[in-house]
Amino acid sequence: MSDSAKLSIAGKDQDYPVLSGSVGPSVVDIRKLYAQAGMFTYDPGFTSTASCESGLTYIDGDEGILLHRGYPISQLAEKSTFMEVAYLLLNGELPRQTELDTFTHTITHHTMVHEQLATFYRGFRRDAHPMAVLCGVIGALSAFYHDSTDISDPHQRMVASHRLIAKMPTIAAMAYKYSAGQPFVYPRNDLSYTANFLRMTFSVPAEEYEIDPVVEQAMDRIFILHADHEQNASTSTVRLAGSSGANPFACIAAGIACLWGPAHGGANEAALNMLHEIGTPDRIPEYIARAKDKNDPFRLMGFGHRVYKNYDPRAKVMQKTAAEILDKLGVTDPVFDVARELEHIALNDEYFIEKKLYPNVDFYSGVVLSAIGFPTSMFTVLFALARTVGWVAQWNEMISDPAQKIGRPRQLYTGPTQRDYVPVAKR
16 A cells, blocks of 8 residues: 555645554545645544544454454453453553552542532432433532542543542442432442442342342453443543543543433443333244334344444353353343344344344343343443443543644535625514
């Protein structure tokens, strides 16, 4: 490949550098396009635009590859822990044992939240959606932790990063407890990150919560699988907010607001709702026929992916986890029978295979979270909890990038041309 691309506009040729990363497609550097040619590019959704340079996560959608700092997601989910992956994303390398112990200790001892936050929760209605609560509370953290909002100070940036990763499970569990009308449960420093979250969510003062190792491992895997996913909508939102110099708590709150959209973080909830709608396995053929009918608006949720045109590598891990959880917990629910039968059909039906409509991570994660006992309103909250690590790592990378500028997309203007104001009596 040449190291430049030629663009011919109105008879004039302009050369633009071609940049290559360590892996993946090269990019045409068009930063000087407007200055040289007086034109912008038009790319709705930025699907063909690289907005930044990043060394965190690589995705090859055609091959079904997802790497974090070079490590395949399947290896991390099977062999690592969420704390290890968090360290990896933040620091670039897997930790040695002493580094992991120090990092885990730091995160564990930041899990408590300011006591006044409990009063803040009581300002919400009891039936408020947990994502609305999460968005508001995370945004409010900058009012409680003034000593970690100076983004020019690397130490403060790291303290803010640790606080967000540590406090998110506590804040998420409190959102659940508030909606359920139950008392808040304080974190315990002798438990793992994931076990702590499960206990804060499901325990009550009347009895101690017994942590099931299979459930803990499944939850830890879900956190790993959702830790980061390159420049998706919410991550791009965090970066865009951060490019203005906004404090880290505000940036993560912006990411949560974006994640709340049903086309992004709400996909697993939509997949589970679809399984409930189908109801029983004998009704699956009816819905398969509807999915194949171009004139029917019904869509099978939890199948296919915007990026992956092959099997979602995260789905392979979740498929195994779903089987383990359903077998271990012995949950009897027609919804899970529907999920298993629908999965079998989708993996063997020529229509699905031809169109590459494989079950994705959302299909399985909704099933697993429901089996563990989470209401669907908490699904996106759990996504935000896990993705906080990726958001924080992406935000740190952006702040440290000397090429970073404030985000300012351009537009193709199609409104009225200049016209003169007419007084209201003459209109």
